[in-house]
Amino acid sequence: xxxxxxxxxQSDANDKxxxxxxxxxxxxxxxxxxxxxxxxxxxxxxxxxxxxxFDHDCREGICGMxxxxxxxxxxxxxxxxxxxxxxxxxxxxxxxxxxxxxxxKAFPVIKDLVxxxxxxxxxxxxxxxxSVNTSGNTQDANGTLISKHAADEAMDAATCIGCGACVASCxxxxxxxxxxxxxxxxxxxxxxxxxxxxxxxxxxxxxxxEGFGNCTNTGACEIECPKGISLENIARMNRxxxxxxxxx
Amino acid sequence: MSGFFKSSIGRKYAMAxxxxxxxxxLLQHFAINxxxxxxxxAFNEASHFMGTFWAVQYLLQPVLIFGVIYHFVMGFILEIKxxxxxxxxxxxxxxxxxxxxxxxxxxxxxxxxxxFLVLHFIDFWLPEINTKYIQGDMSGLLxxxxxxxxxxxxxxxxxxxIRVAAYVLAFVxxxxxxxxxxxxxxxxxxxTSMRKKKLQTFGKVYGIIIPLGFIFIALFHHFNH
Numbered sequence: 001x002x003x004x005x006x007x008x009x010q011s012d013a014n015d016k017x018x019x020x021x022x023x024x025x026x027x028x029x030x031x032x033x034x035x036x037x038x039x040x041x042x043x044x045x046x047x048x049x050x051x052x053x054f055d056h057d058c059r060e061g062i063c064g065m066x067x068x069x070x071x072x073x074x075x076x077x078x079x080x081x082x083x084x085x086x087x088x089x090x091x092x093x094x095x096x097x098x099x100x101x102x103x104x105k106a107f108p109v110i111k112d113l114v115x116x117x118x119x120x121x122x123x124x125x126x127x128x129x130x131s132v133n134t135s136g137n138t139q140d141a142n143g144t145l146i147s148k149h150a151a152d153e154a155m156d157a158a159t160c161i162g163c164g165a166c167v168a169s170c171x172x173x174x175x176x177x178x179x180x181x182x183x184x185x186x187x188x189x190x191x192x193x194x195x196x197x198x199x200x201x202x203x204x205x206x207x208x209x210e211g212f213g214n215c216t217n218t219g220a221c222e223i224e225c226p227k228g229i230s231l232e233n234i235a236r237m238n239r240x241x242x243x244x245x246x247x248x
Numbered sequence: 249m250s251g252f253f254k255s256s257i258g259r260k261y262a263m264a265x266x267x268x269x270x271x272x273x274l275l276q277h278f279a280i281n282x283x284x285x286x287x288x289x290a291f292n293e294a295s296h297f298m299g300t301f302w303a304v305q306y307l308l309q310p311v312l313i314f315g316v317i318y319h320f321v322m323g324f325i326l327e328i329k330x331x332x333x334x335x336x337x338x339x340x341x342x343x344x345x346x347x348x349x350x351x352x353x354x355x356x357x358x359x360x361x362x363x364f365l366v367l368h369f370i371d372f373w374l375p376e377i378n379t380k381y382i383q384g385d386m387s388g389l390l391x392x393x394x395x396x397x398x399x400x401x402x403x404x405x406x407x408x409x410i411r412v413a414a415y416v417l418a419f420v421x422x423x424x425x426x427x428x429x430x431x432x433x434x435x436x437x438x439x440t441s442m443r444k445k446k447l448q449t450f451g452k453v454y455g456i457i458i459p460l461g462f463i464f465i466a467l468f469h470h471f472n473h
Contacts, residue, residue, distance in 0.1 A: 105332065205255070213333030
Protein backbone atom coordinates (compact mmCIF):
# COMPACT_ATOMS: atom_id res chain seq x y z
CA UNK A 1 0.00 0.00 0.00
CA UNK A 2 0.97 3.63 -0.54
CA UNK A 3 0.48 6.13 2.27
CA UNK A 4 0.78 9.81 3.06
CA UNK A 5 2.42 10.46 6.43
CA UNK A 6 2.10 13.71 8.34
CA UNK A 7 5.00 13.56 10.80
CA UNK A 8 6.13 15.95 13.52
CA UNK A 9 9.70 17.06 12.78
CA GLN A 10 11.71 18.87 15.42
CA SER A 11 15.51 19.06 15.17
CA ASP A 12 16.11 19.38 18.93
CA ALA A 13 14.46 20.38 22.20
CA ASN A 14 14.75 24.08 21.40
CA ASP A 15 13.39 23.88 17.86
CA LYS A 16 9.78 25.02 17.36
CA UNK A 17 8.98 21.98 15.20
CA UNK A 18 6.34 21.46 12.49
CA UNK A 19 4.31 18.79 10.71
CA UNK A 20 5.91 17.58 7.45
CA UNK A 21 4.20 15.47 4.76
CA UNK A 22 5.89 12.37 3.31
CA UNK A 23 4.82 9.79 0.75
CA UNK A 24 5.79 6.22 1.52
CA UNK A 25 5.35 3.43 -1.01
CA UNK A 26 5.35 -0.37 -1.19
CA UNK A 27 4.21 -0.95 2.38
CA UNK A 28 3.04 -4.49 3.16
CA UNK A 29 -0.04 -4.90 5.35
CA UNK A 30 1.94 -7.52 7.30
CA UNK A 31 4.54 -4.97 8.43
CA UNK A 32 4.51 -3.51 11.89
CA UNK A 33 4.14 0.24 12.19
CA UNK A 34 7.82 0.59 13.12
CA UNK A 35 8.84 -1.45 10.07
CA UNK A 36 6.85 0.99 7.97
CA UNK A 37 8.82 3.80 9.66
CA UNK A 38 12.04 1.90 8.82
CA UNK A 39 10.99 1.82 5.14
CA UNK A 40 10.28 5.55 5.24
CA UNK A 41 13.68 6.24 6.78
CA UNK A 42 15.41 4.10 4.16
CA UNK A 43 13.68 6.10 1.47
CA UNK A 44 14.66 9.37 3.19
CA UNK A 45 18.31 8.29 3.58
CA UNK A 46 18.44 7.23 -0.09
CA UNK A 47 17.24 10.72 -1.01
CA UNK A 48 19.88 12.28 1.26
CA UNK A 49 17.34 13.56 3.78
CA UNK A 50 17.42 13.37 7.58
CA UNK A 51 15.61 10.20 8.78
CA UNK A 52 12.79 10.54 11.32
CA UNK A 53 14.02 9.94 14.89
CA PHE A 54 11.78 7.60 16.90
CA ASP A 55 12.25 5.50 20.03
CA HIS A 56 12.26 1.70 19.83
CA ASP A 57 13.99 -1.19 21.53
CA CYS A 58 12.49 -4.67 22.01
CA ARG A 59 9.88 -4.45 19.23
CA GLU A 60 7.77 -7.05 21.02
CA GLY A 61 5.59 -4.88 23.27
CA ILE A 62 7.62 -5.10 26.47
CA CYS A 63 10.08 -2.22 26.66
CA GLY A 64 7.53 0.59 26.27
CA MET A 65 9.86 2.76 24.20
CA UNK A 66 7.87 3.23 20.99
CA UNK A 67 5.99 6.35 22.00
CA UNK A 68 4.00 7.54 19.02
CA UNK A 69 0.65 9.30 18.85
CA UNK A 70 -0.90 7.92 15.67
CA UNK A 71 -4.06 9.37 14.12
CA UNK A 72 -5.03 10.95 17.43
CA UNK A 73 -4.37 7.93 19.70
CA UNK A 74 -1.39 6.69 21.68
CA UNK A 75 0.06 3.63 19.91
CA UNK A 76 -2.53 4.05 17.15
CA UNK A 77 -6.06 2.79 16.57
CA UNK A 78 -5.65 -0.82 17.78
CA UNK A 79 -6.30 -1.84 21.41
CA UNK A 80 -3.90 -3.51 23.84
CA UNK A 81 -0.85 -3.01 21.67
CA UNK A 82 2.25 -0.84 21.55
CA UNK A 83 3.29 0.88 18.34
CA UNK A 84 5.70 -1.96 17.48
CA UNK A 85 2.77 -4.42 17.73
CA UNK A 86 0.51 -2.26 15.56
CA UNK A 87 0.14 -3.81 12.12
CA UNK A 88 -0.24 -1.90 8.89
CA UNK A 89 -3.34 -3.97 8.15
CA UNK A 90 -5.11 -1.52 10.47
CA UNK A 91 -4.74 1.05 7.67
CA UNK A 92 -5.90 1.19 4.06
CA UNK A 93 -4.07 1.95 0.84
CA UNK A 94 -4.13 5.71 0.23
CA UNK A 95 -4.62 6.61 3.91
CA UNK A 96 -3.14 9.73 5.46
CA UNK A 97 -1.60 8.95 8.86
CA UNK A 98 -0.75 11.67 11.38
CA UNK A 99 2.21 10.78 13.61
CA UNK A 100 3.14 12.94 16.60
CA UNK A 101 5.27 12.53 19.72
CA UNK A 102 3.59 11.95 23.11
CA UNK A 103 2.64 15.45 24.27
CA UNK A 104 3.10 16.52 27.87
CA LYS A 105 5.05 19.23 29.62
CA ALA A 106 6.66 16.47 31.70
CA PHE A 107 7.64 14.61 28.48
CA PRO A 108 9.69 17.23 26.58
CA VAL A 109 10.51 16.41 22.96
CA ILE A 110 14.17 15.52 22.40
CA LYS A 111 13.97 15.12 18.63
CA ASP A 112 11.13 14.43 16.16
CA LEU A 113 9.08 11.65 17.83
CA VAL A 114 11.49 10.99 20.70
CA UNK A 115 10.44 12.32 24.10
CA UNK A 116 12.23 12.41 27.44
CA UNK A 117 10.27 10.24 29.90
CA UNK A 118 12.82 10.34 32.70
CA UNK A 119 10.10 11.98 34.85
CA UNK A 120 8.69 8.44 35.17
CA UNK A 121 12.09 7.21 36.37
CA UNK A 122 12.22 9.93 39.02
CA UNK A 123 8.71 8.99 40.25
CA UNK A 124 9.80 5.35 40.45
CA UNK A 125 12.98 6.30 42.30
CA UNK A 126 10.92 8.28 44.82
CA UNK A 127 9.28 5.13 46.19
CA UNK A 128 8.79 2.33 43.68
CA UNK A 129 10.90 -0.22 45.52
CA UNK A 130 10.85 -2.59 48.50
CA SER A 131 13.40 -3.57 51.14
CA VAL A 132 14.89 -6.99 50.45
CA ASN A 133 17.23 -8.92 52.72
CA THR A 134 20.24 -9.93 50.62
CA SER A 135 22.56 -10.97 53.46
CA GLY A 136 22.65 -14.63 52.50
CA ASN A 137 19.80 -15.89 54.66
CA THR A 138 17.14 -14.65 52.23
CA GLN A 139 13.70 -16.06 52.92
CA ASP A 140 12.14 -18.20 50.21
CA ALA A 141 9.57 -16.08 48.37
CA ASN A 142 7.04 -18.92 48.67
CA GLY A 143 7.39 -18.77 52.46
CA THR A 144 5.10 -15.74 52.54
CA LEU A 145 1.55 -16.69 51.74
CA ILE A 146 -0.33 -14.32 49.45
CA SER A 147 -3.95 -14.75 48.46
CA LYS A 148 -4.46 -15.56 44.80
CA HIS A 149 -6.73 -12.53 44.38
CA ALA A 150 -4.06 -10.14 45.73
CA ALA A 151 -1.32 -11.85 43.73
CA ASP A 152 -3.34 -11.59 40.52
CA GLU A 153 -4.15 -7.91 41.06
CA ALA A 154 -0.54 -7.09 41.96
CA MET A 155 0.65 -8.92 38.85
CA ASP A 156 -1.86 -7.05 36.69
CA ALA A 157 -0.57 -3.74 38.09
CA ALA A 158 3.04 -4.83 37.60
CA THR A 159 2.50 -5.40 33.88
CA CYS A 160 2.70 -1.61 33.40
CA ILE A 161 5.67 -1.03 31.08
CA GLY A 162 5.87 2.70 31.76
CA CYS A 163 5.35 3.60 28.11
CA GLY A 164 3.51 6.83 28.91
CA ALA A 165 0.45 6.16 26.74
CA CYS A 166 -1.72 7.06 29.75
CA VAL A 167 -0.15 10.51 29.95
CA ALA A 168 -0.27 10.97 26.18
CA SER A 169 -3.98 10.00 25.99
CA CYS A 170 -5.18 11.95 29.01
CA UNK A 171 -6.59 15.34 28.14
CA UNK A 172 -4.85 16.63 31.28
CA UNK A 173 -1.52 14.82 30.67
CA UNK A 174 -2.02 13.12 34.03
CA UNK A 175 0.30 10.29 35.14
CA UNK A 176 -2.07 8.83 37.71
CA UNK A 177 -2.59 5.49 35.95
CA UNK A 178 1.17 4.92 35.85
CA UNK A 179 1.69 5.96 39.48
CA UNK A 180 -1.47 4.09 40.53
CA UNK A 181 -0.11 0.89 38.98
CA UNK A 182 3.32 1.30 40.59
CA UNK A 183 1.79 2.02 44.01
CA UNK A 184 -0.70 -0.84 43.67
CA UNK A 185 1.77 -3.56 42.71
CA UNK A 186 3.45 -3.13 46.12
CA UNK A 187 0.42 -2.10 48.18
CA UNK A 188 -1.24 -5.43 47.47
CA UNK A 189 1.69 -7.53 48.69
CA UNK A 190 3.08 -8.07 52.21
CA UNK A 191 6.59 -7.19 51.01
CA UNK A 192 5.35 -3.73 50.10
CA UNK A 193 4.01 -2.83 53.53
CA UNK A 194 7.29 -1.67 55.12
CA UNK A 195 7.55 1.46 52.95
CA UNK A 196 3.82 1.74 52.19
CA UNK A 197 3.24 5.12 53.86
CA UNK A 198 6.33 6.84 52.47
CA UNK A 199 5.98 5.22 49.07
CA UNK A 200 2.64 6.67 48.07
CA UNK A 201 3.37 10.07 49.61
CA UNK A 202 6.76 10.40 47.94
CA UNK A 203 5.65 9.09 44.55
CA UNK A 204 2.62 11.40 44.45
CA UNK A 205 4.77 14.36 45.57
CA UNK A 206 7.26 13.62 42.77
CA UNK A 207 4.43 13.21 40.26
CA UNK A 208 3.07 16.64 41.22
CA UNK A 209 6.56 18.14 41.07
CA GLU A 210 7.11 16.88 37.52
CA GLY A 211 4.18 18.96 36.24
CA PHE A 212 1.72 16.26 35.22
CA GLY A 213 -1.95 17.29 35.19
CA ASN A 214 -4.70 16.13 37.52
CA CYS A 215 -6.83 13.11 36.78
CA THR A 216 -10.45 13.94 35.90
CA ASN A 217 -11.46 10.31 35.41
CA THR A 218 -12.13 10.41 31.67
CA GLY A 219 -10.83 6.83 31.54
CA ALA A 220 -8.90 7.46 28.29
CA CYS A 221 -5.70 6.14 29.92
CA GLU A 222 -7.24 2.74 30.66
CA ILE A 223 -8.59 2.37 27.11
CA GLU A 224 -5.29 3.33 25.46
CA CYS A 225 -3.02 1.41 27.87
CA PRO A 226 -1.30 -1.38 25.88
CA LYS A 227 -1.29 -3.55 29.02
CA GLY A 228 -4.88 -2.91 30.10
CA ILE A 229 -3.98 -1.32 33.46
CA SER A 230 -7.29 -0.77 35.25
CA LEU A 231 -8.68 2.47 36.70
CA GLU A 232 -9.08 0.50 39.94
CA ASN A 233 -5.36 1.18 40.47
CA ILE A 234 -6.02 4.93 40.62
CA ALA A 235 -8.84 4.40 43.14
CA ARG A 236 -6.48 2.21 45.20
CA MET A 237 -3.71 4.82 45.05
CA ASN A 238 -6.20 7.46 46.27
CA ARG A 239 -7.14 5.23 49.22
CA UNK A 240 -3.48 4.53 49.96
CA UNK A 241 -2.70 8.24 49.82
CA UNK A 242 -5.51 9.19 52.20
CA UNK A 243 -4.56 6.36 54.57
CA UNK A 244 -0.85 7.37 54.47
CA UNK A 245 -1.70 10.98 55.28
CA UNK A 246 -3.99 9.99 58.15
CA UNK A 247 -1.23 7.79 59.58
CA UNK A 248 1.17 10.71 59.23
CA MET B 249 -2.39 15.77 56.97
CA SER B 250 -0.44 18.98 56.31
CA GLY B 251 -0.29 19.64 52.60
CA PHE B 252 -2.87 16.94 51.81
CA PHE B 253 -5.30 19.36 50.17
CA LYS B 254 -2.52 21.00 48.17
CA SER B 255 -1.62 17.70 46.50
CA SER B 256 -3.25 16.49 43.28
CA ILE B 257 -4.96 13.59 45.05
CA GLY B 258 -6.01 15.72 48.05
CA ARG B 259 -7.74 18.07 45.63
CA LYS B 260 -9.46 15.12 43.97
CA TYR B 261 -10.83 14.14 47.38
CA ALA B 262 -11.98 17.69 48.06
CA MET B 263 -13.74 17.87 44.68
CA ALA B 264 -15.37 14.50 45.33
CA UNK B 265 -16.53 15.45 48.83
CA UNK B 266 -18.05 18.73 47.64
CA UNK B 267 -19.66 16.80 44.75
CA UNK B 268 -21.19 14.27 47.18
CA UNK B 269 -22.64 17.08 49.26
CA UNK B 270 -24.01 18.90 46.19
CA UNK B 271 -25.54 15.70 44.81
CA UNK B 272 -27.21 15.02 48.17
CA UNK B 273 -28.49 18.61 48.25
CA LEU B 274 -29.83 18.21 44.71
CA LEU B 275 -31.75 15.10 45.74
CA GLN B 276 -33.24 16.89 48.73
CA HIS B 277 -34.09 19.95 46.58
CA PHE B 278 -35.84 17.70 44.09
CA ALA B 279 -37.74 15.84 46.81
CA ILE B 280 -39.23 19.12 48.05
CA ASN B 281 -39.87 20.61 44.61
CA UNK B 282 -41.73 17.55 43.33
CA UNK B 283 -44.21 18.06 46.19
CA UNK B 284 -45.38 21.20 44.36
CA UNK B 285 -46.77 18.99 41.59
CA UNK B 286 -48.81 16.80 43.92
CA UNK B 287 -49.65 19.00 46.89
CA UNK B 288 -49.19 22.78 47.13
CA UNK B 289 -49.81 22.56 50.89
CA ALA B 290 -47.09 19.95 51.44
CA PHE B 291 -44.71 22.02 49.29
CA ASN B 292 -45.50 25.14 51.35
CA GLU B 293 -44.99 23.32 54.66
CA ALA B 294 -41.68 21.77 53.56
CA SER B 295 -40.42 25.08 52.10
CA HIS B 296 -41.32 26.97 55.26
CA PHE B 297 -39.55 24.38 57.39
CA MET B 298 -36.39 24.53 55.25
CA GLY B 299 -36.53 28.32 55.12
CA THR B 300 -36.87 28.87 58.85
CA PHE B 301 -35.31 25.88 60.67
CA TRP B 302 -32.11 27.17 62.30
CA ALA B 303 -29.98 24.10 61.49
CA VAL B 304 -30.81 24.40 57.79
CA GLN B 305 -30.37 28.15 57.66
CA TYR B 306 -27.29 28.61 59.82
CA LEU B 307 -25.47 25.28 59.42
CA LEU B 308 -26.40 23.58 56.15
CA GLN B 309 -26.86 26.75 54.08
CA PRO B 310 -23.34 28.12 54.76
CA VAL B 311 -21.89 24.66 54.08
CA LEU B 312 -23.83 24.54 50.82
CA ILE B 313 -22.63 27.98 49.75
CA PHE B 314 -19.05 27.04 50.62
CA GLY B 315 -19.43 23.72 48.77
CA VAL B 316 -20.74 25.42 45.63
CA ILE B 317 -18.02 28.09 45.63
CA TYR B 318 -15.28 25.56 46.41
CA HIS B 319 -16.43 23.15 43.68
CA PHE B 320 -16.44 25.90 41.06
CA VAL B 321 -13.23 27.66 42.11
CA MET B 322 -11.26 24.42 42.47
CA GLY B 323 -12.73 23.17 39.18
CA PHE B 324 -11.35 26.26 37.41
CA ILE B 325 -7.97 26.05 39.18
CA LEU B 326 -7.57 22.40 38.20
CA GLU B 327 -8.67 23.13 34.62
CA ILE B 328 -5.98 25.82 34.27
CA LYS B 329 -3.34 23.53 35.79
CA UNK B 330 -4.39 20.68 33.52
CA UNK B 331 -4.23 22.83 30.41
CA UNK B 332 -0.73 23.93 31.41
CA UNK B 333 0.36 20.30 31.72
CA UNK B 334 0.35 20.04 27.91
CA UNK B 335 2.23 22.99 26.43
CA UNK B 336 1.76 21.92 22.79
CA UNK B 337 -1.55 20.45 21.68
CA UNK B 338 -1.87 17.52 19.27
CA UNK B 339 -2.49 18.28 15.61
CA UNK B 340 -4.94 15.36 15.64
CA UNK B 341 -6.52 14.07 18.85
CA UNK B 342 -9.26 11.45 18.63
CA UNK B 343 -10.69 11.89 22.12
CA UNK B 344 -14.02 10.24 21.28
CA UNK B 345 -12.15 6.94 20.67
CA UNK B 346 -11.35 6.54 24.36
CA UNK B 347 -13.59 8.78 26.48
CA UNK B 348 -17.09 10.22 26.64
CA UNK B 349 -17.95 13.76 25.58
CA UNK B 350 -19.28 14.44 29.08
CA UNK B 351 -16.00 13.47 30.74
CA UNK B 352 -13.93 15.68 28.44
CA UNK B 353 -16.16 18.73 28.77
CA UNK B 354 -16.97 18.98 32.46
CA UNK B 355 -15.67 22.56 32.50
CA UNK B 356 -18.22 23.64 29.88
CA UNK B 357 -21.19 21.85 31.46
CA UNK B 358 -19.98 23.32 34.77
CA UNK B 359 -19.88 26.83 33.30
CA UNK B 360 -23.43 26.41 31.99
CA UNK B 361 -24.56 25.32 35.47
CA UNK B 362 -22.76 28.31 37.01
CA UNK B 363 -24.58 30.68 34.63
CA PHE B 364 -27.85 29.00 35.59
CA LEU B 365 -27.07 29.36 39.30
CA VAL B 366 -26.70 33.12 38.85
CA LEU B 367 -30.19 33.23 37.32
CA HIS B 368 -31.55 30.85 39.96
CA PHE B 369 -30.12 32.91 42.82
CA ILE B 370 -31.61 36.10 41.36
CA ASP B 371 -34.96 34.34 40.90
CA PHE B 372 -35.30 32.66 44.28
CA TRP B 373 -32.43 32.91 46.73
CA LEU B 374 -31.84 36.68 46.78
CA PRO B 375 -35.59 37.55 47.13
CA GLU B 376 -35.80 34.95 49.92
CA ILE B 377 -32.82 36.46 51.79
CA ASN B 378 -34.29 39.93 51.26
CA THR B 379 -37.71 38.96 52.64
CA LYS B 380 -36.41 37.04 55.64
CA TYR B 381 -33.24 38.76 56.74
CA ILE B 382 -33.46 42.33 55.39
CA GLN B 383 -37.20 42.99 55.72
CA GLY B 384 -37.35 40.63 58.70
CA ASP B 385 -40.49 38.80 57.59
CA MET B 386 -40.03 35.21 58.76
CA SER B 387 -43.73 34.39 58.60
CA GLY B 388 -43.60 32.88 55.10
CA LEU B 389 -47.09 34.28 54.50
CA LEU B 390 -48.48 36.05 51.44
CA UNK B 391 -48.87 39.83 51.54
CA UNK B 392 -52.57 39.53 52.34
CA UNK B 393 -51.77 37.07 55.11
CA UNK B 394 -53.80 34.29 53.50
CA UNK B 395 -51.61 31.20 53.34
CA UNK B 396 -47.95 30.58 52.58
CA UNK B 397 -46.22 32.44 49.74
CA UNK B 398 -43.82 29.69 48.51
CA UNK B 399 -46.11 27.88 46.04
CA UNK B 400 -47.34 31.18 44.58
CA UNK B 401 -43.78 32.42 44.10
CA UNK B 402 -42.71 29.16 42.45
CA UNK B 403 -45.56 29.01 39.95
CA UNK B 404 -45.25 32.73 39.20
CA UNK B 405 -41.61 32.25 38.13
CA UNK B 406 -42.51 29.60 35.57
CA UNK B 407 -44.99 31.74 33.63
CA UNK B 408 -42.30 33.29 31.43
CA UNK B 409 -41.46 30.83 28.60
CA ILE B 410 -37.94 32.23 28.16
CA ARG B 411 -37.12 31.52 31.81
CA VAL B 412 -38.60 28.02 31.49
CA ALA B 413 -36.49 27.39 28.38
CA ALA B 414 -33.36 28.58 30.23
CA TYR B 415 -34.15 26.25 33.12
CA VAL B 416 -34.73 23.28 30.80
CA LEU B 417 -31.44 23.95 28.97
CA ALA B 418 -29.58 24.28 32.27
CA PHE B 419 -30.93 20.94 33.47
CA VAL B 420 -29.73 19.30 30.25
CA UNK B 421 -26.22 20.55 31.09
CA UNK B 422 -26.68 19.41 34.69
CA UNK B 423 -27.55 15.96 33.39
CA UNK B 424 -24.42 15.89 31.20
CA UNK B 425 -22.32 16.98 34.21
CA UNK B 426 -23.83 14.33 36.49
CA UNK B 427 -23.58 11.52 33.93
CA UNK B 428 -19.81 11.68 34.38
CA UNK B 429 -19.57 13.42 37.74
CA UNK B 430 -21.51 10.86 39.78
CA UNK B 431 -19.27 7.85 39.13
CA UNK B 432 -16.20 10.09 38.87
CA UNK B 433 -16.71 11.29 42.48
CA UNK B 434 -16.69 7.68 43.74
CA UNK B 435 -13.53 6.96 41.75
CA UNK B 436 -11.80 10.11 43.08
CA UNK B 437 -12.74 9.27 46.65
CA UNK B 438 -11.11 5.89 46.16
CA UNK B 439 -14.34 4.01 46.86
CA THR B 440 -14.21 1.87 43.75
CA SER B 441 -13.36 1.92 40.07
CA MET B 442 -15.83 4.03 38.11
CA ARG B 443 -16.00 1.19 35.59
CA LYS B 444 -18.08 -0.91 38.04
CA LYS B 445 -21.32 -1.69 36.23
CA LYS B 446 -23.64 -0.98 39.17
CA LEU B 447 -22.00 2.39 39.89
CA GLN B 448 -22.21 3.43 36.23
CA THR B 449 -25.87 2.37 36.01
CA PHE B 450 -26.78 4.14 39.25
CA GLY B 451 -24.88 7.25 38.13
CA LYS B 452 -26.67 7.35 34.81
CA VAL B 453 -30.06 6.82 36.45
CA TYR B 454 -29.36 9.62 38.96
CA GLY B 455 -27.92 11.88 36.25
CA ILE B 456 -30.97 11.49 34.03
CA ILE B 457 -33.88 11.09 36.48
CA ILE B 458 -33.12 14.09 38.73
CA PRO B 459 -32.60 16.70 35.97
CA LEU B 460 -35.54 15.23 34.03
CA GLY B 461 -37.65 15.59 37.19
CA PHE B 462 -36.70 19.27 37.52
CA ILE B 463 -37.56 19.80 33.84
CA PHE B 464 -40.93 18.14 34.43
CA ILE B 465 -41.65 20.43 37.40
CA ALA B 466 -40.78 23.57 35.39
CA LEU B 467 -42.91 22.48 32.42
CA PHE B 468 -45.77 21.31 34.66
CA HIS B 469 -46.11 24.71 36.31
CA HIS B 470 -45.65 26.57 33.03
CA PHE B 471 -48.50 24.73 31.33
CA ASN B 472 -50.80 24.59 34.35
CA HIS B 473 -50.71 28.22 35.46
